[in-house]
Amino acid sequence: MAAEKTTILIVEDEPAIVELVTFSLREAGWNVCAAATTAEAWEFIQRRMPHLILLDWMLPDQTGLRLLARIRADRNFSEIPVIMLTAKSMEEDKIAGLNNGADDYVTKPFSPRELLARAKALLRRKAPEHAQAVMSAGAVTLDPVSCTVAIDSNKIDIGHAEFKLLKFFLAHPERVFSRSQLLDKVWGDHVVIEERTVDVHVLRLRKALKESEKLIKTVRSVGYMLSEK
Numbered sequence: 001m002a003a004e005k006t007t008i009l010i011v012e013d014e015p016a017i018v019e020l021v022t023f024s025l026r027e028a029g030w031n032v033c034a035a036a037t038t039a040e041a042w043e044f045i046q047r048r049m050p051h052l053i054l055l056d057w058m059l060p061d062q063t064g065l066r067l068l069a070r071i072r073a074d075r076n077f078s079e080i081p082v083i084m085l086t087a088k089s090m091e092e093d094k095i096a097g098l099n100n101g102a103d104d105y106v107t108k109p110f111s112p113r114e115l116l117a118r119a120k121a122l123l124r125r126k127a128p129e130h131a132q133a134v135m136s137a138g139a140v141t142l143d144p145v146s147c148t149v150a151i152d153s154n155k156i157d158i159g160h161a162e163f164k165l166l167k168f169f170l171a172h173p174e175r176v177f178s179r180s181q182l183l184d185k186v187w188g189d190h191v192v193i194e195e196r197t198v199d200v201h202v203l204r205l206r207k208a209l210k211e212s213e214k215l216i217k218t219v220r221s222v223g224y225m226l227s228e229k
């Protein structure tokens, strides 16, 4: 079963930095893609939405700040977490980055370890289902790196859609989601499927979870939630 890997886009024109960052983030189990210009990055984002962007300030065609403004102004991409990589340590530049919608910044030279820690913290905050930490509820644990689900440490068989659904529920416990919210958040709004398809996948998920199926609650006329209560 191949669940979607967390994809990080690094926009940086210095090959040595790209190489270093790519190496250390891949170690964390992430898929790392690189773009050397803002134009290349923009094209990438249209094709495939990354879960996090590491954005250099000084790029050959335009500044990273311009690209950041473009991302934040676009309804489809405005929520993507962005960390600015900058050689500029001037206070006003940091402020400009944050004012323009950067979630965090790292000043060069930085240690890959620090960058990784910042990236993980940001993903935990903004998109916990992509943070790569093992998630659990009751006897159920989900490992996003190996893409496996276990009940009392025994691995179970689970389909791709059910895996994504469970991961989303585990990231947002004790919260009710409507079918259309689940479609949006789990399948993405570019996917055209009917709301009752959600019911089918919830049914399959419960079946896969066996005796732990009671974790997934139906909230009548609203939707579904994961609850340990």
Ligand code: CA
Binding pocket: 012, 013, 014, 056, 057, 058, 059
């Ligand atoms: Ca640069």
